[in-house]
Amino acid sequence: MASTTTLDDATSHHDTHNEAHADAHDHGPGSWTRIFTTTNHKDIGSMYLWFSLFMFFVGGGMALLIRAELFQPGLQIVQPEVFNSLTTVHALIMIFGAVMPAFTGFANWLIPMQIGAADMAFPRMNNWSFWLMIPAAILLFASFAVPGGAAGSGWTLYPPLSIQGGLGVDMTILAIHILGASSIMGSINIITTLLNLRAPGMTLMKMPMFCWTWLITAYLMIAVMPVLAGAITMLLTDRHFGTSFFNAAGGGDPTMFMHIFWFFGHPEVYILILPAFGIVSQIIPTFSRKPLFGYASMVYATASIALLSFIVWGHHMFTVGMPAQGQLFFMYATMLIAVPTGVKIFNWIATMWRGSLSFETPMLFCIGFLCMFTLGGFSGLVLAVVPVDITLHNTYYVVAHFHYVLFPGAIWGLMAGVYFWLPKFTGRMYNETLGKWHFWLSAISFNITFFPQHFLGLAGMPRRIPDYALQFAEWNMVSSIGAFILGFSQLLFVWNVVSCIRSGAKAEAKQWEGAESLEWTHLPSPVPYHTFETAPIVK
Amino acid sequence: MSMSTNNGASLDSNGMAGALVQAVDRTEVERNNRIMLYKLLLIVPVMLFFCASMVPLYKQICKVLGITATRAMAENTQVDTSRLIAIDFVANLNTNFAWNFVPVEKHVDVNPGAKMTINYRVTNTLPYATTGRAVPSFAPIEGGLYFNKIECFCFSNQTLQAGETRDMPVTFYVAANIPKDIGAIALSYTFFRVNDSEAATNLSAGNLKKAP
Numbered sequence: 001m002a003s004t005t006t007l008d009d010a011t012s013h014h015d016t017h018n019e020a021h022a023d024a025h026d027h028g029p030g031s032w033t034r035i036f037t038t039t040n041h042k043d044i045g046s047m048y049l050w051f052s053l054f055m056f057f058v059g060g061g062m063a064l065l066i067r068a069e070l071f072q073p074g075l076q077i078v079q080p081e082v083f084n085s086l087t088t089v090h091a092l093i094m095i096f097g098a099v100m101p102a103f104t105g106f107a108n109w110l111i112p113m114q115i116g117a118a119d120m121a122f123p124r125m126n127n128w129s130f131w132l133m134i135p136a137a138i139l140l141f142a143s144f145a146v147p148g149g150a151a152g153s154g155w156t157l158y159p160p161l162s163i164q165g166g167l168g169v170d171m172t173i174l175a176i177h178i179l180g181a182s183s184i185m186g187s188i189n190i191i192t193t194l195l196n197l198r199a200p201g202m203t204l205m206k207m208p209m210f211c212w213t214w215l216i217t218a219y220l221m222i223a224v225m226p227v228l229a230g231a232i233t234m235l236l237t238d239r240h241f242g243t244s245f246f247n248a249a250g251g252g253d254p255t256m257f258m259h260i261f262w263f264f265g266h267p268e269v270y271i272l273i274l275p276a277f278g279i280v281s282q283i284i285p286t287f288s289r290k291p292l293f294g295y296a297s298m299v300y301a302t303a304s305i306a307l308l309s310f311i312v313w314g315h316h317m318f319t320v321g322m323p324a325q326g327q328l329f330f331m332y333a334t335m336l337i338a339v340p341t342g343v344k345i346f347n348w349i350a351t352m353w354r355g356s357l358s359f360e361t362p363m364l365f366c367i368g369f370l371c372m373f374t375l376g377g378f379s380g381l382v383l384a385v386v387p388v389d390i391t392l393h394n395t396y397y398v399v400a401h402f403h404y405v406l407f408p409g410a411i412w413g414l415m416a417g418v419y420f421w422l423p424k425f426t427g428r429m430y431n432e433t434l435g436k437w438h439f440w441l442s443a444i445s446f447n448i449t450f451f452p453q454h455f456l457g458l459a460g461m462p463r464r465i466p467d468y469a470l471q472f473a474e475w476n477m478v479s480s481i482g483a484f485i486l487g488f489s490q491l492l493f494v495w496n497v498v499s500c501i502r503s504g505a506k507a508e509a510k511q512w513e514g515a516e517s518l519e520w521t522h523l524p525s526p527v528p529y530h531t532f533e534t535a536p537i538v539k
Numbered sequence: 540m541s542m543s544t545n546n547g548a549s550l551d552s553n554g555m556a557g558a559l560v561q562a563v564d565r566t567e568v569e570r571n572n573r574i575m576l577y578k579l580l581l582i583v584p585v586m587l588f589f590c591a592s593m594v595p596l597y598k599q600i601c602k603v604l605g606i607t608a609t610r611a612m613a614e615n616t617q618v619d620t621s622r623l624i625a626i627d628f629v630a631n632l633n634t635n636f637a638w639n640f641v642p643v644e645k646h647v648d649v650n651p652g653a654k655m656t657i658n659y660r661v662t663n664t665l666p667y668a669t670t671g672r673a674v675p676s677f678a679p680i681e682g683g684l685y686f687n688k689i690e691c692f693c694f695s696n697q698t699l700q701a702g703e704t705r706d707m708p709v710t711f712y713v714a715a716n717i718p719k720d721i722g723a724i725a726l727s728y729t730f731f732r733v734n735d736s737e738a739a740t741n742l743s744a745g746n747l748k749k750a751p
Contacts, residue, residue, distance in 0.1 A: 121572045184583060192575040196568060222582045230590035259597070260590055325606045 036131070039123030040529065041108045044130050046425075048105030049418075051133060053494070055097035056411075058141075060487050062090040067449075067483035069466055070476050083466035084152030085168070089140060091155035092172065095272065096179045097137055099410045103275040104129075104186050106417055107214050109425065111190060113519035113527065114208045116199025116536045121192035122185075129185040132178050139175040143168035154464055156261055159246035159254045163238050170239065173232045180225040187218035187225075194218075199518075201538035205299070208517045209292060212299050213278030216306045220267045220274075223310075228264040231257060255320050262313035270309045272406060273373075274302060276413025277344060280366045283420050284348050286514040287363035288355030294347040301340035301347075308337045318389045327386045334384040338377065345374055360512075361435030365416035368443050369408055376404025379454065394464075397457025403450045412442075415493065422497065423511040424519055427526030428504030434496045441489035448482025618652040619715045622722075626713075629727035630659060636732045637664050638671060638699075643706065651685075652715035658706045659692070659728065663699035670698045670733040675726060682724035685717040696733055 038044060066086050069077045078086065108126065112119055120126045143150040148166020151157065162169055194207070194215045207215075234245040235257070244250025246257045285292045292298065314322060314330030322330075348370055357363070379401040383389050392398060415438075423429050452475035461472045468476065507525045515521075518538075523531055600606075626649060628642035639662040649655050663669050673693045677683030690710040699705060713724070 188579045192572050196571050226583045226586035227590045323606045
């Protein structure tokens with residue numbers, strides 16, 4: 001792995017070709033047009049990360065509106081139609097606008113540096129895949145302003161509701177098309193970079209885990225994004241061109257949409273988590289001062305999770321009246337995923353076992369990730385059981401489950417990554433005390449927000465409703481209070497990042513003594529604009 | 540770990556020969572990248588095709604594996620298999636009603652609780668369309684309390700065209716709590732001719748009650 005890498009002095013020469021290219025297109029770091037024209041992986045990585053931070057707060061604001069409405073029974077703040085739009089767009093923004101771009105941002109920043117490449121394989125396509133996301137985001141936001149409001153069918157866009165909706169649904173469909181194209185281009189870029197541009201000696205099985213998880217994630221994305229595009233295109237033709245793929249009145253079948261959607265949707269949830277696995281797999285060894293336990297098994301476990309994710313989609317739709325054999329197949333296949341996931345969890349624990357642990361902010365987020373993600377995984381196992389799922393389907397138990405895997409899973413993985421690599425990106429240190437406050441406030445308020453939702457779901461409260469029966473009032477109030485603390489404590493993160501960039505203490509080239517990947521061992525902090533223009537030789 | 544003291548900044552020392560080699564390598568790399576791009580782009584139409592072929596795929600897989608589209612029927616646990624009730628079916632016609640009316644199955648033995656369907660066959664032997672209505676009766680009378688009809692042609696007007704023959708099903712079960720001393724039930728239907736005027740107003744049982 002990276003610990004055995006070294007620079008080969010003999011290859012340390014200037015790359016005239018690349019220099020000319022950079023001069024022609026980068027417009028230098030000072031020009032204002034740089035954000036439109038840049039093809040530099042670090043610029044684009046930063047743009048992705050800022051974009052996703054912005055979207056995270058927009059989506060979070062919607063979540064707070066939802067929780068404010070649910071603070072008490074009855075309708076107080078928003079009308080039911082707006083409430084439905086809020087739940088729909090909150091999910092779409094968080095998935096396609098916050099988590100996926102943030103991971104792509106990390107991929108852009110880190111993958112070339114971790115494999116010793118000068119840049120991504122297709123720098124211009126990289127620029128394009130970022131800028132495609134802006135019109136998509138504008139479409140999503142603007143859909144609130146059109147007659148009928150934004151899509152209110154939930155992010156799953158199930159017909160018949162999504163066939164009946166107004167212009168907002170069309171805008172959402174178009175936005176998802178664009179985001180899908182962006183994701184496919186990003187994935188192609190990442191796979192090509194990882195397969196073709198590795199430094200001499202950097203074999204696949206020496207790549208840092210973050211690169212591995214992204215390689216697998218990128219394949220998942222290329223495979224399922226076209227399926228989603230197909231499903232929503234059929235939706236669009238059903239809406240406007242007289243087809244009846246999903247329209248029962250014309251002989252179509254709404255269940256078919258669910259099958260196609262979840263064939264995309266289940267791999268999608270692993271797209272949202274696997275890169276976080278990669279980040280965690282880099283941070284835990286660093287602060288345990290031990291190499292990652294079971295590196296090869298981690299790679300195989302990630303690949304197994306990805307392959308299994310293609311054959312479990314039915315567990316999202318146990319209640320559609322599928323044959324008992326189908327339910328059993330999807331139930332057992334779903335439970336099977338717990339095996340490679342368990343391999344990963346135990347490997348992380350074994351990495352920490354007898355390690356020389358220290359608890360800086362990134363490590364705290366990773367340990368929080370381990371505990372909370374495992375909890376979310378267990379409630380997932382509960383939901384995998386067909387008879388249990390039939391009673392819990394579409395209740396708040398499901399909401400609690402996927403927030404447990406997505407917030408402490410994907411989001412904390414990202415937060416950990418930001419705290420971990422910020423010294424490398426900016427050359428400055430964040431405020432450790434503030435980081436710890438951010439972690440503990442998030443950890444406590446997250447559980448106040450989402451743990452009661454398990455109780456609500458078990459008691460039978462349905463999801464996606466703006467008003468509810470009186471017996472659910474207490475836990476909803478608790479959940480809403482937690483949500484507001486959780487939401488506002490994320491401002492500490494923004495403050496910490498901004499003040500780190502502006503006035504943080506100077507960071508060292510190898511800020512974390514246990515860090516072993518190329519960006520820590522071979523590059524100064526902050527990293528120069530161009531790195532590894534000559535590939536290092538990895539031994 | 541072993542690493543040289545070099546960092547990224549010191550990599551910029553130049554060498555002409557090296558630059559030439561690098562330029563050649565770069566076109567090679569770019570060519571490889573492009574090939575990879577095309578390979579990966581191929582996945583997109585393949586997956587779109589897969590998306591479109593999901594329905595025929597499902598059909599074939601379910602056919603090969605014998606997975607039926609409907610959920611397996613739950614076993615009826617309310618059947619009392621310890622005894623059989625003999626059911627006789629009788630068909631009667633009211634005087635001067637020239638229809639042909641017979642039970643297709645004249646006799647069945649059923650377990651209490653088990654569902655059963657039998658048919659009556661009726662033929663309009665008149666040269667014009669006629670309307671009739673059937674009324675059931677049971678022997679013994681208390682047997683009727685335990686004889687539950689799920690589907691039946693009785694009490695509603697049945698209009699048959701000239702010469703038309705129709706099979707009319709009766710779906711029923713005998714309640715599992717039927718007393719032990721009832722071992723047989725006879726179900727009899729009697730068809731009455733409905734007056735043309737009465738048929739026109741489609742008089743129902745409710746209207747009959749309101750009549751003085």
